[in-house]
Each structure stands twice: as structure tokens, then as C-alpha cells.
Amino acid sequence: MDFDVIIIGGGINGAGIVRDAALRGMRACLVEQGDLCQATSRWCSRLVHGGLRYLEFGELGLVRESLHERETLLRIAPHLVHPLPLLIPLRAGARRGRLTVRAGMWLYDLLSTGKSLPAHRMLDAGGALAAMPGLASEGLRGAARYYDAQVTYPERLVLENLLSAAQAGADIRLHARVERVLVAAGRVGGVVARDRHGASTTLSAPLVVNASGPWVDQLLGTLEEPPRRRFIGGAKGTHIVVDALPGLGGNACYAEAAADGRPFFIIPWNGMTLVGTTDIPFAGDPGAVASEPAEIDYLLDEARRLFPQGRWSREAVHYSYVGVRPLPAASGKDQAAITRRHSVRHHRRRALGLYSVIGGKLTTYRSLAEEVVDRLARRLGRELARCATAGSALPGATHEPLPLAADLSLRCRLEPAVATRLVGLYGARAAGIGELVARERGLAAPLGKGGAIAAELVFAFESEMAGSLADCLMRRTMLGLAADQGAGVLEDALAACRAHLGWDAARCAAERAGFLEEVAALHPPA
Numbered sequence: 001m002d003f004d005v006i007i008i009g010g011g012i013n014g015a016g017i018v019r020d021a022a023l024r025g026m027r028a029c030l031v032e033q034g035d036l037c038q039a040t041s042r043w044c045s046r047l048v049h050g051g052l053r054y055l056e057f058g059e060l061g062l063v064r065e066s067l068h069e070r071e072t073l074l075r076i077a078p079h080l081v082h083p084l085p086l087l088i089p090l091r092a093g094a095r096r097g098r099l100t101v102r103a104g105m106w107l108y109d110l111l112s113t114g115k116s117l118p119a120h121r122m123l124d125a126g127g128a129l130a131a132m133p134g135l136a137s138e139g140l141r142g143a144a145r146y147y148d149a150q151v152t153y154p155e156r157l158v159l160e161n162l163l164s165a166a167q168a169g170a171d172i173r174l175h176a177r178v179e180r181v182l183v184a185a186g187r188v189g190g191v192v193a194r195d196r197h198g199a200s201t202t203l204s205a206p207l208v209v210n211a212s213g214p215w216v217d218q219l220l221g222t223l224e225e226p227p228r229r230r231f232i233g234g235a236k237g238t239h240i241v242v243d244a245l246p247g248l249g250g251n252a253c254y255a256e257a258a259a260d261g262r263p264f265f266i267i268p269w270n271g272m273t274l275v276g277t278t279d280i281p282f283a284g285d286p287g288a289v290a291s292e293p294a295e296i297d298y299l300l301d302e303a304r305r306l307f308p309q310g311r312w313s314r315e316a317v318h319y320s321y322v323g324v325r326p327l328p329a330a331s332g333k334d335q336a337a338i339t340r341r342h343s344v345r346h347h348r349r350r351a352l353g354l355y356s357v358i359g360g361k362l363t364t365y366r367s368l369a370e371e372v373v374d375r376l377a378r379r380l381g382r383e384l385a386r387c388a389t390a391g392s393a394l395p396g397a398t399h400e401p402l403p404l405a406a407d408l409s410l411r412c413r414l415e416p417a418v419a420t421r422l423v424g425l426y427g428a429r430a431a432g433i434g435e436l437v438a439r440e441r442g443l444a445a446p447l448g449k450g451g452a453i454a455a456e457l458v459f460a461f462e463s464e465m466a467g468s469l470a471d472c473l474m475r476r477t478m479l480g481l482a483a484d485q486g487a488g489v490l491e492d493a494l495a496a497c498r499a500h501l502g503w504d505a506a507r508c509a510a511e512r513a514g515f516l517e518e519v520a521a522l523h524p525p526a
Contacts (some may be wrong), residue, residue, distance in 0.1 A: 004027045005208070008031050010162070011036075012037070013041075014030055014212075022169055022170035024169035030172050033175070033178065035467065035468075045276055047084070047148060047363075048150065051340065052146075053201075054066075066363045067112040070220065073366070077396075081151045084147065087145050087254070106120075120145060120261055123143045134248060134309055139162070153478050155474075166465075172193075174465060175195060178192070181208055181210075181222055191203050209356075209376070215286055220356065224291060230329045234325065235326045235327050238276060239520075240317050241273070244272055257298075271480075286324045300526065302427060326359055332368060343358045357372065412434040414453075415451075418446075429463075432461050444490070447479065447493055452477055457472050469494070471522055473493065473515060
């Protein structure tokens, strides 16, 4: 056998599973049809949260697990996951009154015993406006203030899990589409995958994990005897990105929509404001999902109601994004009531050794991976090392970003703002970018005016598994998620790739087209 296990899917769950498996000594391979974190894991609200609203549905175990995993991520990825204060406005006539919210806050704190974040506080109307001055004052009765956490870039969280897996010996294959799962005599034997150049490869393993998110059912459809039922009941969620909203006062807002009572967020993010999300049943092709104009208007209307002084027009939306949540199929059930708890399905009757991950949350990816690898070990009949991911920091983890940035600035003769950006994005791994600059001074050349430098592009290709300019700008340097979607750095980036990566005119033209095609998907619907 080539491997002990093949994991299909390069989102957060797949990345967590391959890291755990590799760290425990398994010969693991991950195969992803596109780039890492190109779908569900990135098109989310970018929060690491305990699932406060799950309390309404009695999912205390899920909340407890989420709160525990939030603490773990704050510890092992402090450069990527940061505490975030949130306010829940309390308004006259809301479905969830002050007593209900206060009881939820009390239970939330109780379930997170031993947490590092502050406990909640109940505020009166004056206190709420002092903390969040842009809130509409009419009907405001007060607010609840509590803490969760934010992962500004889930893309880099996925990347660092994959880097850690690769360091432990895992084989990571991006831009390789699994065409079918191989089964013989009722046992799984591996997969057939085709890379971006059209070459087909057979990969062998006695265990295969289908962690393809909303594509789970499509992948199972490649079996000679596909299941008769669907496991995924997809729900699409849209977010919009607008200018920074000073009225938030540095907090995120977790509010109740007037139109349907559904909770939604208004969050400071990436120097801008993120508003979301919708929750609409979706059963189509996850690769072709798109927002509807009504979804954009829904988010704008609800944000305008809460913050009437903000700019909430269609023209004010820099871009929007939409993803499909791989919720478990639950026919006839209200979307909000469908569990966010994951499950792991062993298809033992059709393909012994084939497992599918159903559902899951960004916050709990690590514990999900631990559960999956424990089951794989039992199936292999092998005693593996105990799971170490809760105590093993990710490659860029640093608890001292300021001294690190100062040292990088001094040693590599970088502007302080550039060094601060590098450490803020790459953590301790920013030292690798500094080494590139030290060897070749021309790599300190700026990309646009935001503090990015050419060395980041070389670093993305040489050390971060990037295969295209879109991979670099959208999921490594994160420049493609700026308000202008990377327009201000595009030509500088292409020039840097010509100078330092040897791209010719044809390569540059193809890379520009590929990047612009990906960016076009972020434009709000007309």
C-alpha cells in the first residue's frame, strides 16, 4: 500500500485530520481538487466561537466542546486566532428578551469554566451606546457584552495545519481531483486522482476519509454501488464586506434580524466590516453556488436598522461571498434547528474502510480530527501515539509579535510597518521571508501601498504550496481580500513574478486571467 490513509478535501477538517494522522505516525496523503481552503472553510463568518445560539436547541455538549476548542486554538495559534468582544443589543419587542439573553450568558460562562477570556457583562442602554456608539438608540434597552474569538484568515489556519502535516511526513496534493474511490470485494483500496495537467494517478490505501464538505454525496456517487440516501443537506450563507464602521467601537455585533428573527453578525474584519450570514437550503452544485440580490438586500436592510448612520447601499458593498455549509440532511426541519454537530459515517456495507465526515464547524475541527484518527487507528488494528494536536503549536505560533517584528525590521532593514504586517500574517514564519530579503534585497520591493513585499510571493511558491498567482493573492498573502480585491497590487505582483520567478509574458497573461476570474466571483449580484 502507498499510504495508510487518504484524506479527500483540503478544507479545515481535511487539514486537521491529515495533521493529526501524520503526527501520530500514519502514512497519510491529502488530495484536494482545487487550492487549500477554497470553499466552505473560508466563506464563513471567520469566528472561533462557542456556539451561543446552540443553547436554544439544547446542544450543551456541542457548546462545551466548542468553548474548549476555542481555548485550544487561542493557545496553539495565537497569531491567527484573537479574542473578540461582542455585544448583543437588547431591544423592545425582540424575540429574545433580557432575561432569556442573561440566562444564556450565564450558562455560556458556566460551560466555559477555566477560560482565558472575560466573563459576560450586562449593560444598560447608556452602557451599550458607550461601548457601541453607532447603535440605533430607539427601543434600545441595553446589551450583553461577552467574548469569543476571531480567525481573520481561516485560509492561513488551514495552510498551517497542512504545513505541520507535511513536516511530519504527510503527502499533500493540491489541484488534484479525485475521480473515483476504488473498491474491491467490499473494501476500499484507494482513489484515482487527476492533477491540473491532466495526468491520472492511482493512490492506494486501506482507509479513505471523505472530508469533502458539501461534495460528500458527489464523491460517494463515484462508488459502483452509491448510497441510496443523501447525507448532506446543504445551506448557503452569504456575507457582504463594506467599509470600516466606526460605530462598532471595536466590538462585533451579534443581533436578531427583524425580518425573520435569525441571529446575524456585524464584525470588524480586515480593516473593513463583515456582515452575515443568510441561511438558505441549497441542493445544487457547491461549485456553482451564488448569492441572490435579495440576500444582499436582506443583510443591508438589517445592518441599516441597527446602525442607521452607516453606508448601507449596494454601491457601498466592496464584495460579497457565499459558501455552502455541509449540514446533515434533515428533511422538513427548520434550517436554524439542524444540528451543527458533526458525525462520522463508516460505509462498511459498501466499502469497508471508507469514512465520510458529515457537518462540522471551524471551531471544532481539531477535536473532529482526533475522533476520526482514533477510529482509523482502531480499523487498522494499530496502536498509535496519543493525539498531540491540542498541545502542539502551529508552525507560525508566537505569543510575542511586537519583539519579533522589531527584530525582523532591524535585521532585514525593513520598514516597521512592513515587519508588523509580516508578523501579523505569518507569525514566527515571517523570519523565512526576512531570510529571502537578506539574500536578495530586490525582494523588499513593495506590492502596492499596503506594506506587502515581493518576497511574500516567492515565499508562497517556495514554502507555502502555492501553484498560481490566485493562490498567492487570495489564500497566502491575503491581498486579494482587500477592499479593491487586489487590483492595487496586481501589476506589481506580476512584475515581481517575472523578475524573481522567471515567468514569461504568456505565463503572466494566464496568471492574470486566472486571478481576475476568481475575483469576479466576489462581485455582488446585479
